[in-house]
Amino acid sequence: xxxxxxxxPALNEAGEIEDTLxxxxxxxxxxxxxxxVDGGSTDDTRARAAPHARVxxxxxxxxxxxxxxxxxxxxxxxxxLHADTHLPTGARAALDSALADPRVAGGAFRFALRGPTRxxxxxxxxxxxxxxxxxxxxxxxxxxxxFCRREAFHAVGGFALLPLFEDVELYHxxxxxxxxxxxxxxxxxxxxxxxxxxxxxxxxLHWALxxxxxxxxxxxxxxxxxxxxxxR
Numbered sequence: 249x250x251x252x253x254x255x256x257p258a259l260n261e262a263g264e265i266e267d268t269l270x271x272x273x274x275x276x277x278x279x280x281x282x283x284x285v286d287g288g289s290t291d292d293t294r295a296r297a298a299p300h301a302r303v304x305x306x307x308x309x310x311x312x313x314x315x316x317x318x319x320x321x322x323x324x325x326x327x328x329l330h331a332d333t334h335l336p337t338g339a340r341a342a343l344d345s346a347l348a349d350p351r352v353a354g355g356a357f358r359f360a361l362r363g364p365t366r367x368x369x370x371x372x373x374x375x376x377x378x379x380x381x382x383x384x385x386x387x388x389x390x391x392x393x394x395f396c397r398r399e400a401f402h403a404v405g406g407f408a409l410l411p412l413f414e415d416v417e418l419y420h421x422x423x424x425x426x427x428x429x430x431x432x433x434x435x436x437x438x439x440x441x442x443x444x445x446x447x448x449x450x451x452x453l454h455w456a457l458x459x460x461x462x463x464x465x466x467x468x469x470x471x472x473x474x475x476x477x478x479x480r
Contacts, residue, residue, distance in 0.1 A: 249344040250397075252280045253323030257313035259287040261331040262296055264438065268331055269300035275335035276343075281323050284331075285313040310390070311407035311414035318401055327395040328415070332438035334362065335393060342431045343395065353426030354396025356388035356419070356435075363439035371439065382430050386423060390415035393435040400425050411468055 254272050258265055265284065272282055282301040286294050287308035297303050306316040314328050325347060329335065336357070346352055359378040365371045382388050394415060404421040407414045422428060
């Protein structure tokens with residue numbers, strides 16, 4: 249099977265990073281290269297990551313950090329993992345199976361939430377909606393742990409240095425090089441963002457941002473909208 253490198257951009261993720269790294273090692277095996285690219289954390293992120301992964305530093309910016317990690321990675325397959333997303337048991341076998349087909353350039357996992365809101369009806373509807381969108385429109389976001397062949401990543405120029413939707417743009421560029429697959433297993437992302445604004449409000453915000461992106465609003469403007477504090 250091809251060698252794997254997991255690249256995790258992090259910024260002040262001391263509360264999440266250790267559990268994420270442990271889950272990745274359990275899901276992929278101890279021979280997996282894991283690189284944490286820290287964007288200038290002021291908490292204990294680097295110290296907590298160091299026993300489990302190679303830690304390198306970069307200026308902040310998720311796309312920039314993941315590009316830095318990809319350049320440092322040795323694996324034939326690159327897995328881009330958010331610092332609050334846990335890979336599922338069986339991930340390595342699923343990746344190896346999908347990538348045994350040389351026509352496959354990459355793909356992503358299904359989406360799931362983890363945390364206190366997980367059992368709510370609205371959270372289940374969110375999961376179903378995201379997974380249906382991925383299947384119907386052949387797209388994915390960073391919460392789904394996008395993966396690709398190393399040569400495909402470099403062929404499309406890596407991540408664009410955008411403040412938002414850099415993951416969606418990469419996925420769409422990779423589609424031009426080969427098949428993109430959504431694996432049957434789900435990567436579980438912390439529900440902390442949905443707790444801050446509420447599941448329904450956050451879901452509507454994400455839909456609005458994606459619609460604006462599709463009609464051509466620049467990600468810099470969308471990022472300004474996204475960062476506005478939620479009104480209570």
